[in-house]
Amino acid sequence: MSEDSLPLDGLPPADRTLLVSPPLELAVAEVRFSSKELELPPDSGLRLYERLNQLGLAFAKIDPMQQHRIQVNFAQGLPLSPTANAVAQGWQLHGVDGKYQVTLTPGAIALHTTQYHRWSETMRPKLETILAAAAELFEPVLVSRLGLRYVDRFVDLEAKSPRWWVGRINEFMLGPVSHSELGPRVKSAQQQIEIVLGTAQGALIRHGPIADPAANGSTSYFLDIDMFDLEPQRFDPTSLVDKLEVLNRSAASLFQLVLEQDYLRTLQAAETTSPVVGADR
Numbered sequence: 001m002s003e004d005s006l007p008l009d010g011l012p013p014a015d016r017t018l019l020v021s022p023p024l025e026l027a028v029a030e031v032r033f034s035s036k037e038l039e040l041p042p043d044s045g046l047r048l049y050e051r052l053n054q055l056g057l058a059f060a061k062i063d064p065m066q067q068h069r070i071q072v073n074f075a076q077g078l079p080l081s082p083t084a085n086a087v088a089q090g091w092q093l094h095g096v097d098g099k100y101q102v103t104l105t106p107g108a109i110a111l112h113t114t115q116y117h118r119w120s121e122t123m124r125p126k127l128e129t130i131l132a133a134a135a136e137l138f139e140p141v142l143v144s145r146l147g148l149r150y151v152d153r154f155v156d157l158e159a160k161s162p163r164w165w166v167g168r169i170n171e172f173m174l175g176p177v178s179h180s181e182l183g184p185r186v187k188s189a190q191q192q193i194e195i196v197l198g199t200a201q202g203a204l205i206r207h208g209p210i211a212d213p214a215a216n217g218s219t220s221y222f223l224d225i226d227m228f229d230l231e232p233q234r235f236d237p238t239s240l241v242d243k244l245e246v247l248n249r250s251a252a253s254l255f256q257l258v259l260e261q262d263y264l265r266t267l268q269a270a271e272t273t274s275p276v277v278g279a280d281r
Contacts, residue, residue, distance in 0.1 A: 007250040008197040014252035026151040030110035033140040045091025131237035140235040148247040154221040162209035168263040200231040
């Protein structure tokens with residue numbers, strides 16, 4: 001993919017300067033697909049584990065996992081009766097450094113990481129290997145959804161209230177927090193925004209200031225950007241990684257639009273002036 005490729009729907013290209021202390025806590029890339037087999041073979045996790053290790057992506061262990069769906073009975077005159085039903089079984093592969101995982105369930109494969117440097121270093125090489133192995137082992141046919149999610153938490157021990165983020169987070173995102181009368185009275189605020197970025201592409205942004213016990217009770221700012229592409233396509237690993245990279249560039253653009261530019265510059269490394277391949281966050 002060309003370095004000049006742009007984010008979706010004419011979003012402004014992101015400044016590629018790296019951040020001094022990235023606020024990112026979790027990055028997830030997921031591909032949902034259909035294949036000839038509706039259920040995973042019993043040895044599917046082991047086969048993926050062995051193949052990825054052969055391809056140079058090392059994993060320390062593999063654990064079975066189970067997805068559940070909770071149903072609640074709202075019948076009139078009867079007490080609520082939630083029931084949990086197992087809907088899918090799968091596998092979780094743990095990277096040797098404990099910083100990344102791969103999950104495999106019927107119809108989906110995903111990469112999770114808590115350590116992120118650059119898209120071109122952290123995500124793309126792993127995704128190329130993972131999707132190539134999935135294509136080889138499970139014969140996927142149709143991709144129904146691509147997803148890329150970044151969860152950030154901005155922390156500052158001086159942030160004693162949500163108002164501290166005025167001038168740091170864009171005032172249009174802050175909403176009532178930036179209001180002269182309501183702002184000082186707001187304790188926390190969470191919002192979800194759905195953004196259209198194409199006929200089958202878009203983003204969900206969940207964000208807001210939160211009282212953060214992990215930061216000595218200061219008010220951190222939570223930002224969850226969930227990109228998606230719902231356009232049906234064949235399971236071609238190279239094409240899928242390229243499309244995920246476009247979602248990455250779009251997420252980087254949205255990330256920077258949420259922040260006030262002066263605050264963004266305080267987060268960036270002054271020494272880094274060269275472009276980052278792939279419009280890394």
